[in-house]
Amino acid sequence: MTALIRKIWKLVVYVWQNTTRPAKHLSIGFLTLGGFVAGVIFWGGFNTALEVTNTETFCIGCHEMADNVFVELQSTIHYTNRSGVRATCPDCHVPHNWTDKIARKMQASKEVWGKLFGTINTREKFLAHRRRLAGHEWERMKANNSLECRNCHSVTGMDITQQSARAATAHQKFLFTGQKTCIDCHKGIAHELPDMTGVAGWE
Amino acid sequence: MKFPFFITVAGVLVLSGVIGSAYAEDIMTLRDGIAIDIEPKAPLMPKVENTDEKRVRNYPEQPPTIPHHVRSYEISTNANKCLSCHSRKRTGESQAPMISVTHFMDRDYQVLATVSPRRYFCNQCHVTQADTKPLVENMFIDVEDLLIEGKNN
Numbered sequence: 001m002t003a004l005i006r007k008i009w010k011l012v013v014y015v016w017q018n019t020t021r022p023a024k025h026l027s028i029g030f031l032t033l034g035g036f037v038a039g040v041i042f043w044g045g046f047n048t049a050l051e052v053t054n055t056e057t058f059c060i061g062c063h064e065m066a067d068n069v070f071v072e073l074q075s076t077i078h079y080t081n082r083s084g085v086r087a088t089c090p091d092c093h094v095p096h097n098w099t100d101k102i103a104r105k106m107q108a109s110k111e112v113w114g115k116l117f118g119t120i121n122t123r124e125k126f127l128a129h130r131r132r133l134a135g136h137e138w139e140r141m142k143a144n145n146s147l148e149c150r151n152c153h154s155v156t157g158m159d160i161t162q163q164s165a166r167a168a169t170a171h172q173k174f175l176f177t178g179q180k181t182c183i184d185c186h187k188g189i190a191h192e193l194p195d196m197t198g199v200a201g202w203e
Numbered sequence: 204m205k206f207p208f209f210i211t212v213a214g215v216l217v218l219s220g221v222i223g224s225a226y227a228e229d230i231m232t233l234r235d236g237i238a239i240d241i242e243p244k245a246p247l248m249p250k251v252e253n254t255d256e257k258r259v260r261n262y263p264e265q266p267p268t269i270p271h272h273v274r275s276y277e278i279s280t281n282a283n284k285c286l287s288c289h290s291r292k293r294t295g296e297s298q299a300p301m302i303s304v305t306h307f308m309d310r311d312y313q314v315l316a317t318v319s320p321r322r323y324f325c326n327q328c329h330v331t332q333a334d335t336k337p338l339v340e341n342m343f344i345d346v347e348d349l350l351i352e353g354k355n356n
Contacts, residue, residue: 076275164271165255169298189275193282202282203292 050105056088062115065089068126072191079190092148092190093137100144131194138183146182153182249333258332262346266328267300273331278324285325286318 023031052058060066070089073079078087095101113119120126120133141148155176160168174180184201187193196202237243253272260267276284288297306322307315 164253166271166299188277188282188284192279193277195280196282201293202287203290 050101053105054090054094056090059089064115064120064126068120068123069191076190087152087190091151095144095147096151127194134187134191134194138187141183142181149182149186249335251331251333261343269329269331271331273326278326283323283325290318 060070073089078092095104118125120129158171160171163171170185174185175182187196187199187201235243251272251274252270255270258268258270273285278285286302287293288299289302291301293299294301302318302322304314306318309315309319310321
């Protein structure tokens with residue numbers, strides 16, 4: 001045991017000594033440019049990989065998404081509409097701002113765990129967890145003032161004269177005054193709802 | 204009077220033919236006169252009226268028609284989107300008309316605390332309206348007009 005620890009310690013010391021000493025054979029120009037190029041490649045690769053995980057194809061690569069939430073999305077206005085503008089999974093479920101995006105991606109590692117251990121690998125299990133899962137999204141959107149909605153639907157761009165009377169009244173009364181945010185009233189617009197007993201606004 | 208068997212059969216066949224062809228003609232008008240084995244061009248989907256204005260009921264017991272869009276409104280065991288505005292507790296914030304008190308009664312007219320399960324599925328009786336040409340002539344007369352007519356006669 002002590003022999004193993006000593007071996008590892010020796011390796012650490014060796015690596016440290018080598019990294020802190022100036023390079024013997026490589027020029028400073030090579031190291032600077034090489035570091036820059038390697039950095040570009042790494043950063044580009046990282047962002048490319050990140051963007052791949054931000055596509056609908058990636059999301060519905062898992063049957064949990066393809067067979068449950070994606071099917072429900074397809075009949076809604078965010079997927080099929082007269083003008084052909086479509087909101088895909090990441091448009092609503094991944095923040096566009098970089099830091100928030102990375103934070104969300106880190107949270108998503110728990111979803112990888114769920115996938116590996118089959119937390120919602122059947123329709124029945126999915127339905128059993130639906131209230132909790134939907135609750136996470138409602139909380140997230142409540143906390144960021146429905147940012148993902150507002151990426152497309154801005155208050156300033158909203159012409160309430162084009163809306164029906166009841167929609168215009170509701171938006172003037174609750175949205176423009178900041179009393180409520182989009183998700184407070186518009187739950188279940190893109191997916192079926194869980195059991196809404198006890199959810200505010202559904203008494 | 205007794206008919207021989209074959210005459211009865213023939214009579215039934217002729218009668219059913221007459222009735223059948225009469226029905227066939229009715230169906231033909233709805234199909235725009237296109238034969239049953241030919242698929243006609245689907246008519247355009249009419250737009251749902253979205254004016255938010257109350258419509259007059261044709262008789263007092265008529266379930267009021269819905270004056271707004273209800274696209275993707277979920278009515279299931281989990282949620283009822285209509286009730287999120289029209290339920291008793293929600294009308295303060297929504298200013299929508301409350302579901303009538305008849306919806307709180309069971310089939311024996313016993314008053315319940317909340318919506319009766321048999322009244323839960325709103326669109327079983329309440330429907331949206333579209334501005335379309337009627338497919339068949341409508342000869343409905345409002346009962347008030349009938350009363351006036353009765354008095355005058």
